[in-house]
Amino acid sequence: MKLFSSNFxxxxxxxxxxxxxxxxxxxxxxNVDVPNYKAKDVSFKQVLTESTKPIMANRTDSRHFQFSISTGQLNVYTKKNTEYNHNGNNVDIDSEMSDMAANQIYYQALIERLNGKFSTLQNVIKGGR
Structure with a gap:
């Protein structure tokens, strides 16, 4: 028996x-002023792959491909093909600040949703009072 749904x-x-x-x-x-520093980012594709449910396929022959989705760690990759500064650094401070603001909004939305889930559970435990 699962105590919490997969939403958690x-x-x-x-x-x-x-x-x-x-x-x-x-x-x-x-590291915006560090010479030859290359900006990093998190792979969203990996996160999306991990959050989806696995695909189950019926194999009628051993030569058929198996469908599987790996459940590994989040991938951080380095952006190598760009250069914004003369010193080899490719950090765009405006883009990074914009990404940070968007990520903060995303984080707050997730926290609000999680608080709503816990509030619902608390309401059920208390019997609707």
Whole structure:
């Protein structure tokens, strides 16, 4: 028997993504003046893949492909093909600040949704009082 629905797990993964994204953006901002520093970002595709339910396929022959979705860690990758400063640094401070603001809004929305879920559970436990 599951005590919580899968919504809590999805919200947990989304909060983990948002937290890692915030740390990555903060690292980029902190290194904006470091020569040859390359900006980093979090792979959203990996997060989306992990949050979807696995695909189950009926294999009638051993030569058929198996469908599987890996459940690994979030990937942080380095943006290598751009250069904004003469010193080899590719951190665009305006873009990073914009990304941080958007991520903060996303994080707050997730927290509000999680608080709503817990409020509903508390209401059920108290018997609607």
């Amino acid at each position: 797990q999805t919200l947990e993964k989304a909060l983990g993504y948002s937290s890692l994204k915030h740390k990555t953006i903060a690292q980029n901002i902190a």
